[in-house]
Amino acid sequence: MHFLTVDDLTPTELDSVLTSARDLKGDYAGTPLADRSLAMLFEKASTRTRVSFEVGMTKLGGHAVFLGKEDIQLGRGEPVKDTARALACYADAVMARVDDHETLETLAAYSSIPVVNGLSDEAHPVQTLADLLTVEEVVGDDASVAWVGDGNNVAASFTVGAAMRGHDVTVATPAEYALDDGVFDRASDYPGTVTATTDPEEAVAGADVVYTDVWVSMGDEDEREQRLDALQPYQVNEELLAGTDAKVMHCLPAHRGEEITEDVLEGERSLVWRQAENRMHGQNGLLVQLV
Structure with missing residues (x-):
């Protein structure tokens, strides 16, 4: 196998x-x-x-x-x-x-x-194993999770894996950086409910865990400026998380001040180092x- x-x-x-x-x-x-x-x-x-x-x-x-x-x-x-x-x-x-x-x-x-x-x-997918282990240790088997940011490889694996485990997933990305339709098709075979939106506030409302990743992955450096412009409204910060009890995950390395702020990454919401260990x-x- x-x-x-x-x-x-x-x-x-x-x-x-x-x-x-x-x-x-x-x-x-x-x-x-x-x-x-x-x-x-x-x-x-x-x-x-x-x-x-x-x-x-x-x-x-x-x-x-x-x-x-x-x-x-x-x-x-x-x-x-x-x-x-x-x-x-x-x-x-x-x-x-x-x-x-x-x-x-x-x-x-x-x-x-x-x-x-x-x-x-x-x-x-090995990152997804750590992510699921972390979510289920902290929240349990019925967690509601939100992905906010770029619809990249980490997002694709996490969306399918969370659906396999029966978690409800909301994916918030700009339209131009959305997950491929094939990812949602794969996720639909499993018990978790997956919802796509372009509204990050909609995604985090009611979420137990909010997950993000870098906006400029290895190989995307030529698109850096246009990515930063498009993804700025998707920054995971205290303003976005206000009124929620959501924990926050990031697979690292993080670009503090871009996809996530320093205070959130280092704050009480952060599960980042548990993720890294897992x-x-x-x-x-x-x-x-x-x-």
Whole structure:
């Protein structure tokens, strides 16, 4: 089994992963992945993805190998399918953080070991595991959540994952940066209700958790000024949150003063550091189930 999008898991499998994550978070006394190895391919830089997977594998009794673009032949023109088959000779799973989702699909097509999406232009499902773990720890199984800002890869994965868990989701984005219709189609297969709007105030009204992310993702730098102009009304600040008891999430890194203000990010509403910690636990729950 591969994990390229959150709905590569069935709802039952997702429940098993989150249960495993909670169990591991409570007790890392065992070594369920002793003598197992994870190959980590990075085309995009990261703090949380690298450290959470590397430390996580150590806690599980296994070993992680970091492979940047310049460390392997993939960065020198080797076909992805050859890299996939070579890594399967040595490792027990591959985590890849890539520019193009198609790279992951090719890795998975030619790999005899599990391939995990550590981020692509289309999806960030390991982040969603941390997000769901956090929401359900703090609010519970019937949380109402709102996404406010850019309809990016994190938003796509979170919307589908939250719907799979039965959460009600409201997605507020500018029309020009909305989620693809296919994301809503996928989410509609699950029990959670998903609503789209262009009104951030409508989205946060009644929400237990408000989630945002950067407005200018890696690869979008050429659009920076037009994105800032379009997304400014979607800033998560105390004015937007006034009159609500909503907690706030952000997958990091954050651009303080753009998509979120300093006082909200560092304030009592913030679940950001719990989210960051849960990256490791969610991923470990996944790895134990896959490997």
